[in-house]
Amino acid sequence: MKKIELLSPAGTMESLKAAIHAGCDAVYLAGKFFGARSYAGNFDNDELKEAVTYAHLYGVKVYVTVNTIVYEREVKAFLKYIDFLVSIHVDALIIQDLGMMDFIRKIYPDLELHASTQMNVHNLEGVQFLEKIGVKRVVLARETNIETIKKIKKNTNIELEVFGHGALCISYSGNCYMSYFIGGRSGNRGTCAQCCRQDYDLLDNNKIINKNKYILSTKDLNTLYHISEFIESGIDSLKIEGRMKRPEYVYLVTSIYRKAIDSYYNHQKFSPLEETKKLQKLFSRDFTKGFLFNEENKDFISSFRPNHKGTYLGKVIKVNKNSFDIKLEDDLSIKDGIRIIQNEDVGFTITKMVKKENKVQKAYKGDIVTLYSKEQVTKDAKVYKTTDSIQIEEMKEKINQKKRISISGKIILKRNEKVMLEISDGKRVIQLQSNKKVELSKNHPLTKDIVYDKINSLGNTIYEFKELKIDMDNQIFFSLSDLKELRRKGIDLLNQKRLERKNVEKKDYFIDVKDYPQEKNYNLYLSTVKHNLDEKFNTIYVENDIYNIIKDQRKVKRLPRIMDEYRKEDKVLVSELGSLLKYKHCYTDFDLNVTNSYTVAFLHSLGVDRITLSYELKSKDVEDIINAYHERYHKHPNVEVIVQGKIEAMITKYDFFEDYNVKDKIYLKDKYQNKFEIKKEKNYNIIYHYKRINDQTDYFNLGVNNIRIEEEI
Numbered sequence: 001m002k003k004i005e006l007l008s009p010a011g012t013m014e015s016l017k018a019a020i021h022a023g024c025d026a027v028y029l030a031g032k033f034f035g036a037r038s039y040a041g042n043f044d045n046d047e048l049k050e051a052v053t054y055a056h057l058y059g060v061k062v063y064v065t066v067n068t069i070v071y072e073r074e075v076k077a078f079l080k081y082i083d084f085l086v087s088i089h090v091d092a093l094i095i096q097d098l099g100m101m102d103f104i105r106k107i108y109p110d111l112e113l114h115a116s117t118q119m120n121v122h123n124l125e126g127v128q129f130l131e132k133i134g135v136k137r138v139v140l141a142r143e144t145n146i147e148t149i150k151k152i153k154k155n156t157n158i159e160l161e162v163f164g165h166g167a168l169c170i171s172y173s174g175n176c177y178m179s180y181f182i183g184g185r186s187g188n189r190g191t192c193a194q195c196c197r198q199d200y201d202l203l204d205n206n207k208i209i210n211k212n213k214y215i216l217s218t219k220d221l222n223t224l225y226h227i228s229e230f231i232e233s234g235i236d237s238l239k240i241e242g243r244m245k246r247p248e249y250v251y252l253v254t255s256i257y258r259k260a261i262d263s264y265y266n267h268q269k270f271s272p273l274e275e276t277k278k279l280q281k282l283f284s285r286d287f288t289k290g291f292l293f294n295e296e297n298k299d300f301i302s303s304f305r306p307n308h309k310g311t312y313l314g315k316v317i318k319v320n321k322n323s324f325d326i327k328l329e330d331d332l333s334i335k336d337g338i339r340i341i342q343n344e345d346v347g348f349t350i351t352k353m354v355k356k357e358n359k360v361q362k363a364y365k366g367d368i369v370t371l372y373s374k375e376q377v378t379k380d381a382k383v384y385k386t387t388d389s390i391q392i393e394e395m396k397e398k399i400n401q402k403k404r405i406s407i408s409g410k411i412i413l414k415r416n417e418k419v420m421l422e423i424s425d426g427k428r429v430i431q432l433q434s435n436k437k438v439e440l441s442k443n444h445p446l447t448k449d450i451v452y453d454k455i456n457s458l459g460n461t462i463y464e465f466k467e468l469k470i471d472m473d474n475q476i477f478f479s480l481s482d483l484k485e486l487r488r489k490g491i492d493l494l495n496q497k498r499l500e501r502k503n504v505e506k507k508d509y510f511i512d513v514k515d516y517p518q519e520k521n522y523n524l525y526l527s528t529v530k531h532n533l534d535e536k537f538n539t540i541y542v543e544n545d546i547y548n549i550i551k552d553q554r555k556v557k558r559l560p561r562i563m564d565e566y567r568k569e570d571k572v573l574v575s576e577l578g579s580l581l582k583y584k585h586c587y588t589d590f591d592l593n594v595t596n597s598y599t600v601a602f603l604h605s606l607g608v609d610r611i612t613l614s615y616e617l618k619s620k621d622v623e624d625i626i627n628a629y630h631e632r633y634h635k636h637p638n639v640e641v642i643v644q645g646k647i648e649a650m651i652t653k654y655d656f657f658e659d660y661n662v663k664d665k666i667y668l669k670d671k672y673q674n675k676f677e678i679k680k681e682k683n684y685n686i687i688y689h690y691k692r693i694n695d696q697t698d699y700f701n702l703g704v705n706n707i708r709i710e711e712e713i
Helices: 013-022 045-057 072-087 098-107 124-132 146-155 178-183 224-232 247-265 272-282 389-400 448-456 480-499 577-582 597-605 619-633
Strands: 005-009 026-029 061-066 092-095 113-115 137-139 159-166 201-204 220-222 237-240 311-319 323-327 337-341 346-349 353-355 368-372 382-387 405-413 418-424 429-437 463-472 521-526 537-542 555-558 572-574 610-612 639-652 666-669 675-680 685-694 706-710
Touching: 005 013, 005 247, 013 026, 013 045, 013 247, 013 389, 026 045, 045 061, 045 072, 045 480, 061 072, 072 098, 072 619, 092 098, 098 113, 098 597, 124 137, 124 146, 124 577, 146 159, 159 224, 159 247, 178 639, 178 685, 224 247, 224 272, 237 247, 247 272, 247 389, 272 311, 272 389, 405 448, 418 480, 429 480, 448 463, 448 480, 537 706, 572 577, 597 610, 597 619, 619 639
Parallel strands: 005 026, 005 237, 026 061, 061 092, 092 113, 113 137, 137 159, 159 237, 405 463, 521 537, 521 706, 537 555, 555 572, 610 639, 639 706
Antiparallel strands: 159 220, 201 666, 311 323, 311 382, 323 368, 337 346, 337 382, 353 368, 405 418, 418 429, 639 685, 666 675, 675 685
């Protein structure tokens, strides 16, 4: 069985080193642009080059996320950036944008491409589609369960990457527009404002039905209890989330999953409970096994608070004027951070602690201690430790302990011959000889200890000799400085060998697209029965439940955004990649996130007859797409823009209706009193934005063939 890859996040160079020293097999990171975590530290071009070199020396792969949707005005810069990434020999690119994926695949056919989780690939057909177009790996949607993954693995030859630990989105990735429509910060562009971590009321018939307010805030994923099932499913890569986390977090999580994976393959005991306690100290919102392992709906959300919870420390047993007493349920040290849970939470770092009237630096489980706070504290309030200073210092110390690569060596020193040095890292062998010959010693002959010391002095390199054989004559002389130079050259050559990568050949871009006539079509999305359909509409999009009721030749069936099964259909509007494999001459909906002319061309080349552009485009962006398409392909595209209707701001597998035992329409209400309607579909919930689209732009004048109006729901 091929060993599963452990893939770690790197938001900064410090985190990259932490991941490598903790034992990851690969890292994923981003440059300053086009990555879906714009608020991570990320890497400029010089830092990217340094990061790739550092990782490759350790035998660690580097995957670069270029997984935002790309606007037409950005394409030139995007492609220049791709050329740079190819030139520094990154191991793979993680892509969301379909048009950019197709373009890169054509100009760099040997470059490894991974389909981002932002593509929302959640079924076998979606994976088969990406395999067909040449993608090497798919990062599956985090909602995909283990049974589906096993089915996909059995029926494809593509690599599968799955998130195994870290923060979760409540929305299917790539299908959340909430942040964009509320504040202009697009999750598809790497600038998500995390609306899901805000507090909301849940209304049923205008009555608030939720006790805890953070009802969109998910727990963190933890699969330590399921490592054997994870590996045995055939998944190729276990991915840790956390490009915005500090190096200590990256180190600890990586080291624990390294231990878990190695324990499985080596048939050794592993304690998920013990290791999870360490993780809880550092960061958690409570843990879930996720929909990956079929978590119950009610155990998926951390509705009490949206941030780090910490570990339970005890409760306040006495309140004094400027202090309070607590009986400890865990050890506590000066510099630890705590949070007191009460009407107004109090959080601070411990700077003074008293036990039995004596100041102490550390106290232990079972001790009663006095802590000091400027804020009012309530008796019986629960206290949590949010920072373990000893744990943090231990992580920092381990990160600073440079990881060493074991090598073996052999040196031969024979009189009147040049010195021969051989170094091997187990895969590569370096052989070189000195410029000068070994001489007869007149006064102070070399000894094996001296030779060993000079060759074994590897200083700040990443290597250490596990074995160094010395074959030498007696009574010989060879300059110590020349010995050191020989060692230096040998290590340099080994570095070069470890960094060697095959150059990726660049080819020309080509694509064959159909020329569509320029038209002016009015289309209607209909979600409820309407008997008198206006004759001005050219197409009527209808949902599953009213498809058989509407008797109209203009109707097109709008398929769900999450597909569990495919049936034979004539005319369909599709929303996910599996449908592109199953249906020819279909129409595509807004949630394929089409934002540039390359994506329009790619979809048309597949046989898609009508393409709905992204919700997130402005009229100038639409005009740019049409003009670029004309200029590049000398043909006219058939695109659609939604100009009126409700906005599907988010879709989620989490079921509000099940969790709160409600049946009809319910609403989220934010702190500004805005109401977001929630609608139940067969296998997911839709959250609608509180505002409707009402775009008065004359898109026909810009070259758009179709505008869509959506009925009030």
